[in-house]
Amino acid sequence: MAVVVASVLAAGALAPAASARPAPVSSSASPSSYERAVPPLTDDRGRTLTLRGWNVEDKANRGEDALSAITERHFRDLRAGGFNFARLLVFWDDLEPRRGQYSARYLHTIERILDWARKHRVHVLIDAHQDVFGPAFGHRGIPEWATRTDGLPFTPNPDDWFSEYFQPAVQRAFTHLYEDPDLQRAQAAMWQVLAERFRDHPAVIGYDLINEPMGELREGEDLPTAARRIEAEHLTPMYNRLARAVRTK
Template sequence: MVSLHATPTAKRGRVRALLLTVALASFSACYTPSERPIYLTDEQGREIVLHGVNISNAAKWDPLGLAWHTEADYERLGGWGFNAVRLLLFWSVLEPSQGAYDDAYLDAMEERLDWAANNGLMVILDFHQDLYGPAFTGDGAPAWATFDDGYEFTRVEPWWLNYLDPAVRAAFTHLYHDDWLTDAYADAWAHVAARLGSHPAVIGYDPMNEPYHANENLFTFEADVLLPFYQRVTEGIRSSDPDARIFFEPVPFPTSSGLPSGLPVFGDTNAVYTPHYYEPLVHEGSFYHQNAALVAAVIAHKAWEAEQHGVPFVLGEFGAHAGGVGHADYLRDLMTALDRYAAGWTIWSYDKGRAFALLDTNGDETDLLDAIVRPYPQRVAGEILRHRYFPAARILRVEYATVAGVDAPTEIFVPKARLYPRGFSVESSDPDGAWSFEFDADREVLRIWHDPAQAEHVVRVLPS
């Protein structure tokens, strides 16, 4: 593990999305962070900002639980400034029969971790599920771990309405409340951690993608059910990887639409808060309301929640339906909001030709990438104070404070070929001659050595 420390149906759906968008505005501005954000740090003490991607939706439909990516596709991520991957794994592929693990599957996952390490990518292992498992046309749990209480499942559209099906809800209820089944889930994680936890690319584990409340009381689920479930799964993971970092999520509905979580304080600082956010109208492929202040308020609240947990904030999933109006504007506003807290993120997803895909069917970039690829500080030799990128002017401003003993350079991704084809200049508030920089043109990474005699530093990157 990397050493880091801290149709009619559619129309109805759009109406619901609009109502939800209006409703969340009254909640999201209730709280804002009051303290300096907490960051992951590397072995040299530098604060880390993660920009990355989910790999991938295509893996859900592959019987092998993998996808089309090769090492060259992992290498491509660096050109977008990505330094992180949220890598999907599936319980049904790992343990198709109870107690019988498919280690060939983990061999394939290890190969992908090698690709990540070779390209400077940090990986979050995500036990992914949608609609509990394949039994309900989703992904996640194997057949032997699926108990529907005799309900007959009938698929409906859109896909996410299937979460309301009694059979799906029963399956989740059994997972949360049948001790032997919870233990089996934790044991599967322990097997993954034993095999992959020591890999240098791995920085942590996401115990369950979007844990659904099913038949539980939505208002008490996170405290009474989800938190104990997380604690048991964490025990399993740490039985194999004692230093494992847990990337935990709140209940997806309603938090993924921007409403607050009710999860009590996680109680474990070797963790990262990784909620999801899909603006309802954008998610449904409708339109972006162009209310940047609302988006900023949602992110501020999620940052506040991370503060309450005492852990860093990484937005684990977000995206934009490319068929909607104003989707690129939405992503730019979201990036600005996340930059305010130097929050990490992993976008959905590194796929081809789907609504949320970063690539078209030919594997060429979509305009989604133009909205999210920007300069940003990847590793900061000190305490990040403020960080902002101004897209129209293509100016990045990073402010940070000196921390004694942190001698490695600050590293800033600067997409020269994409944004600065005529070059860029670098300015520092440090005295002339007391600071220096170099630019790695292959990686498009700017390294800055600051003046340690200065308490604070302001660095600007701007077009030549």
């Protein structure tokens, strides 16, 4: 089954590639106002780069067939429709199905997709995607070998899959991903493999370090309070850690 496009994006990159840089700051802008703003991306001629595009994805195929539903036609059609950007979904469970063993086939497939994007002048954001953590819960993303639940329960809800994020086992798996030193190293190593392979590819504009991360709610905690705590204690340290790992490559 052919896949691809979903959800329009108007983008920026969490860990921008070297060719994408913030626009220079006007001397009239005060530091406080600039710090509150998100600096625009610029091209190699200093022009503000406006990105319009779509997700490009293949969630159906795995293993040797991973990403096989994505074809050159998708990028040709994107460009013909006036779009210049694609968020390419890649999955850690396909890249590293067994701990420490990275799939050369998967990396080659990603490179072929990036070559199509370059041919049709489409910028690509490589997105380390996860839905409901990963295959341990019937979805995609973090490998089963990196999934730790402490035996907490998980009840599938196919009629409302997003609600599965609030299952105790899923939330505990996120906590282990953020806190366990060996999983921190494994996630950083995965990103280093991607960054080292694709850092110089002209289609790559940046990296989305993890899609829609969740965290574990504490008893009696409302969602806004939990979100602030999880961002401060888990997400910000994770993003900084992964950004450092990417930049070493």
